[in-house]
Amino acid sequence: MAKVEGAFLTISELSGELGLPQHILRYWETRFPQLRPLQRSGNRRYYRPADVALVRRINHLLNVEGFTVRGAQKALAENGVAADARSGPDAPTQPSTAATGTSGALLHRLQAIRATLARAIGE
Template identity: 60%
Template sequence: MSQSVRAAAASRQNGKSAGAFRTISEVSEELDVPQHVLRFWETKFAQVRPLKRGGGRRYYRPEDIELLRRIRQLLYGEGYTIKGVQKLLREGGARPQETAEVEPEIVKDTNKLQSILDDLIEIRNLLRNG
């Protein structure tokens, strides 16, 4: 499901338009991430800058939510470290998953793993055939 479709579905569920600002509790629920984690990410990722109103209440724009969704995917789904995600964001490489290019190191690792797998399959076949 594309990010815009997910955002539209989430907005229908809470009665807000897709372009409406969200509170930290709404974003926390939408992304399935605790509120304290969102606050922590604000300290680690300078690009996450929700609007703050009276009493320090946070309001997230749709683009903030998409960035947080991508950070979550990189950290939890793709196994990046915080430093790794910071580097990607600095270099402009933290695009949404549908359009992200494969990292060269990952391609090299995948090629190595494929080579190892091929070797193991060849060894298995040799053992089977005696």
């Protein structure tokens, strides 16, 4: 039985969804101060939708993009966790204008993102 979108997830549900052991999620709580799931009696963890989005973003940074823990911490601090949590793990990272060199490169990247979103809506 699937939970409703936006429902709190337990650590076992989240670890099963991501294919990660529970101890990894507990470890991430010690390394990423932004990640603070609710803890009820018996130290049961309940991940809110924002926590789930953050865990997915951390997982994406570490296991897909190949960041180290320190690099992922820095990326989350630089890009802002709130923006990353809303955009989700599949959202491309947005380069700064200093990193792209020109505003034309940024415009091209934004147009590519728009095209990807248009394809997703059409499916």
